[in-house]
Amino acid sequence: MSDxxxxxxxxxxxxxxxxxxxxxxxDVREAVWEQDTRWLSRTLTRLHPADAAxxxxxxSTDDFAEAVKLLHGQLPTDIIIELRDxxxxxxxxxxxxxxxxxxxxxxxxxxxxxxxxxxxxxxxxRILDELAPEDRASLEQGFxxxxxxxxxxxxxxxxxxxxxxxxxxxIDHARENADDLPDEFYEVYVIDPTHRLKGQxxxxxxxxxxxxxxxxxxxxxxxxxxxxDMDQEEAAYQFQKYSLASxxxxxxxxxxxxxxxxxxxxxxxxxxxxxxxxxxxxVNSADGSDTxxxxxxxxxxxxxxxxxxxxxxxxxxxxxxxxxxQIVQLAILMPVVAALGGNAGSQGLAVxxxxxxxxxxxxxxxxxxxxxxxxxxxxxxxxxAIGVAAIAGFWFQSVGLALTIGIAMFATFVxxxxxxxxxxxxxxxxxxxxxxxxxxxxxxxxxxxxFFSFLxxxxxxxx
Numbered sequence: 154m155s156d157x158x159x160x161x162x163x164x165x166x167x168x169x170x171x172x173x174x175x176x177x178x179x180d181v182r183e184a185v186w187e188q189d190t191r192w193l194s195r196t197l198t199r200l201h202p203a204d205a206a207x208x209x210x211x212x213s214t215d216d217f218a219e220a221v222k223l224l225h226g227q228l229p230t231d232i233i234i235e236l237r238d239x240x241x242x243x244x245x246x247x248x249x250x251x252x253x254x255x256x257x258x259x260x261x262x263x264x265x266x267x268x269x270x271x272x273x274x275x276x277x278x279r280i281l282d283e284l285a286p287e288d289r290a291s292l293e294q295g296f297x298x299x300x301x302x303x304x305x306x307x308x309x310x311x312x313x314x315x316x317x318x319x320x321x322x323x324i325d326h327a328r329e330n331a332d333d334l335p336d337e338f339y340e341v342y343v344i345d346p347t348h349r350l351k352g353q354x355x356x357x358x359x360x361x362x363x364x365x366x367x368x369x370x371x372x373x374x375x376x377x378x379x380x381x382d383m384d385q386e387e388a389a390y391q392f393q394k395y396s397l398a399s400x401x402x403x404x405x406x407x408x409x410x411x412x413x414x415x416x417x418x419x420x421x422x423x424x425x426x427x428x429x430x431x432x433x434x435x436v437n438s439a440d441g442s443d444t445x446x447x448x449x450x451x452x453x454x455x456x457x458x459x460x461x462x463x464x465x466x467x468x469x470x471x472x473x474x475x476x477x478x479q480i481v482q483l484a485i486l487m488p489v490v491a492a493l494g495g496n497a498g499s500q501g502l503a504v505x506x507x508x509x510x511x512x513x514x515x516x517x518x519x520x521x522x523x524x525x526x527x528x529x530x531x532x533x534x535x536x537x538a539i540g541v542a543a544i545a546g547f548w549f550q551s552v553g554l555a556l557t558i559g560i561a562m563f564a565t566f567v568x569x570x571x572x573x574x575x576x577x578x579x580x581x582x583x584x585x586x587x588x589x590x591x592x593x594x595x596x597x598x599x600x601x602x603x604f605f606s607f608l609x610x611x612x613x614x615x616x
Contacts (some may be wrong), residue, residue, distance in 0.1 A: 162292050178211050183218045185212065188397050194219065206235035214243070219279070221247040226348065230259045240270045254283045254480040255291065262334055263308035263417055266295035287386035303388045304381035306421065306492040307402040307411035310395045312337035313342040314368055316351050321364030323354075339398045343372045348408045350375060350401055375401060381410055383404070388413060389421045390512060425510070466491075476616060483611055486558055491514045493537060493563035498599040499592070501573020506588050509577060522575050530570020534563040553615050560608035568602040569595075 172542055177196075185192040197205040207234070221228060221244045233256060235246055245253060245268060257265050269277055269292065281289045291309065298304025314323045321340055322553070327334060340353040352372030364370055373443055377400045391400065392415060402411045469489070470477075477483050492585075507523065508514045514522055517604040538559040546555030576594050579589030 170256050176217050178208065181208055181220075181289060182212060182216060185216050185223065185548060188223060190223045192225055197224075197232060198229060202231040202235045205229075205232045206237075206240075210237060210240050218243060218247050224490070225249075225252060230256045230264075230504060234260070238271075241268075245271045245310075245477065250280050250283065250286065255286070261308045261310055262291065262295060262332075262411075263293050263306060263414075266305060269296070279523050283446055298381060301385045302314060302381070303379050303383045303385060303402050303413060304410070306385050306388070306417055306548050307381070307413050308417075309411040311342060311401070311409070311412045312338055312340075312347075313344050313409055316343045316345060316367070316369040316372070317369050319359050319364060320359055320362045320366050320368065320371070323359065323368060324364070327523045335412075338412070342401050342409055342412075343366065343368050344409055350403055350407055350409045352400065379403070380405070380435075385421045387427065388427050389418045393422070394512075455577050459591050462593055462600075463595060467599040469604045470608065473604075473612060476608055476612045480554075480615055482551070482554060482609060483608065486545060486554075487604060487607060489563055490558065490607045491542060493541075494599040494603040495561065495596050496568045497530060497533060497566050497574045498569035498595045500532070502591055505574045505577045506591060509581060509587055521576055523571065523578075526570040526574045527567060528570075529561075530566045530568070530573075533570075534566030537566065538563040554611075557610045558607060560609055561603065564606045565599060565603045569599045572598045 181193065181196070184196070196317075197208070200208065200601050209220060212220060217240065225248070228244070233241060236244060239330065248256070253268070256267060260268065272280065281292065284292070294309060295305055297412060310333070312327060319325075338356075338506050340355050343352045343354060344351060345351055351369075353375055354368055354372050358371055358373075376395045377397060379388050379391055379402050381402050388400075391397065397415065397418075399412050399414045401409055402413060404410055433546075435552070504526070505514065508518075508522060540558030541562050542555040545558045546552060549555075572595050576598070577591040580587045580594075581588050
């Protein structure tokens with residue numbers, strides 16, 4: 154079988170490396186078909202866990218399940234965690250209870266919660282029953298917090314020390330209790346006798362400071378204030394704002410409960426960005442393992458909403474049925490006004506939703522955004538009104554028609570720029586998710602303005 158290539162993205166590899174990668178994929182398939190467990194285990198172990206996960210995800214559904222069965226307890230836990238949600242769920246379903254229990258014992262508490270979430274309630278209970286009572290109690294803590302909160306996302310292993318400890322005491326304690334520390338951490342959290350968080354000491358500061366210096370003398374103020382019930386999207390924003398590698402999580406009394414690390418927050422950022430991107434298109438699911446029925450269930454409701462809004466636009470057109478009967482050219486030009494206006498509204502909407510997600514639309518910033526997008530629509534309206542009017546006038550040899558579509562185009566662009574910002578802001582104020590609901594309203598408003606202004610002006614000017 155082929156040697157292991159350096160797995161990279163398609164943009165980063167040349168043709169020979171791509172061919173080597175495809176050859177390795179085929180070797181893995183053949184190893185599964187031939188039930189060559191030894192080669193498969195050795196190959197996946199030699200790869201980075203993320204690359205090994207990518208390789209397994211290239212298999213068909215049946216081959217993936219067979220690979221997990223073959224590896225059984227030999228499938229490294231760090232590869233399981235790197236699998237995308239749908240593949241990780243499949244792997245956990247295939248593995249027997251004792252193998253899943255063994256996986257849980259090797260993981261940090263935040264990753265354990267991720268695995269437990271994939272299990273049916275009855276199976277989760279069976280697996281937890283196989284663990285020591287203290288381990289079970291610790292693992293079940295994660296489920297005491299609501300989904301998509303910092304409490305569900307945090308890991309409960311951390312390094313905390315009393316404020317009266319010295320640097321030397323903290324270092325010695327870490328060495329003597331290495332097995333109880335998280336695999337990766339970046340700060341020592343300083344607490345008082347009631348376990349309230351007082352500050353933090355970065356490891357870089359700890360290692361540069363003489364042993365006899367007290368932690369209280371070198372601790373820093375905690376930059377972020379992440380509560381256990383904070384939404385994970387808000388927690389991710391804290392990481393982005395303060396460029397954090399990790400952050401403590403506290404309860405309402407400011408007692409230290411756990412910590413978040415950047416590797417988990419990166420996943421949240423990607424998940425939330427993908428969710429917003431899909432929501433703008435009226436889609437709320439895009440898993441590679443989705444069935445046709447899953448896709449239909451996810452998309453049909455939004456198409457139904459669009460059906461209603463389409464009939465609203467059609468109702469506006471029906472008001473001017475007599476005008477269209479007399480001036481057939483209007484039916485030819487209506488899509489031009491609606492299409493350009495809809496695209497202008499979508500552009501403003503995309504900018505607004507991104508700014509809202511990045512917390513850039515608060516206070517005066519929202520007013521500046523409304524003015525900016527309205528003026529942008531005005532400027533683009535002038536440019537395209539002149540262009541479209543010139544084309545329409547030349548095409549149909551009608552100054553009146555050119556004037557009508559020019560004014561309608563200008564009004565539609567201005568309205569599109571304004572509504573593209575004001576709609577998501579209004580929805581946010583009402584407590585709705587702007588990414589999910591805005592596109593339907595913005596496109597409907599721009600269509601209504603496009604048809605009403607164009608046909609209304611045609612009625613006034615041309616008849």
